[in-house]
Structures are given as structure tokens and as C-alpha cells.
Amino acid sequence: MAARATLHCLTGCAIGEVLGMVVGTALGWGNAPTMVLAIALAFLFGYSLTLRGVLGAGVGFRTAVRIALAADTLSIAVMELIDNGVVAFWPGALDAHLSDALFWVSLAVSLALAFVVTTPVNRWMISRGKGHALIH
Secondary structure (H helix, E strand, O other): OHHHHHHHHHHHHHHHHHHHHHHHHHOOOOHHHHHHHHHHHHHHHHHHHHHHHHHHOOOOHHHHHHHHHHHHHHHHHHHHHHHHHHHHHOOOHHHOOOOOHHHHHHHHHHHHHHHHHHHHHHHHHHHOOOHHHHOO
16 A cells, blocks of 8 residues: 555656656756756645545545645655755756756656655555545
8 A cells, every 4th residue: 555655646746856857957947946846846746646536536625635735745745855865966967958868867766766765654654544544
């Protein structure tokens, strides 16, 4: 269950993270605004995927928002901390362009590491009736 919850979280985070990094890099933004955009989009897409599922189960919008916030906030935050930390500390990754293999490799590796670190966090939350346990 924890791995599924983390994979769900990773999907939303990856969509937002990649989109934010691509947009910021393509527009020639600096590192800080690009990372802020990527993090904001990761939270937006992460919450949106959960909202879609909860709303699809017939839950009202206000309740669905509360469930999504409770289920995903810590998971997304940990994932973004690891993901952006890896990219920030990887030599040259922040300065790589969309056409550079380093851009894509560092992003893929950072997301994979974020999954590995976030899975135990989700397992811990689920074991305490928190996080994705609220959804399932």
C-alpha cells in the first residue's frame, strides 16, 4: 500500500516537477524561480490526482480537499525535498539545458531517489492511520 501511495504521489510530483523545470529552463529563468515553479506545480498535480480519485468516489469538494491535503502534504513535501535537493547538489544539473542529457538524467535519478526515501514515510503514515490510509 505504501509503495502504491508513493507511486501515486510520484506521478503527480513528476508531472509538475518536469513541467516546471522544462518551462523555467525553456524561458531562461534562473534556478530559484524555476525550482519554485516546479515545486508549486508538483504540489498542484499531486493534490489534483488525489482530488480526482476522491471526487470520483462521490465525496464532496470541501471534504475531498481536506482529504487530499491530509493524505499528500507530507509525502509531496518529502518527495520535493529529496528531488530538488539531488538536483541542487548534482554538479552542473541546475545549469543544464533541455537538450543536455544531464538535465534529464539528474531529474530521473532525483525522482527515483525521492520514491525510495518517501516510501517509508508513507508506510509510517499509513501504519498510524494517516496519509493515504485516509483514502483507502
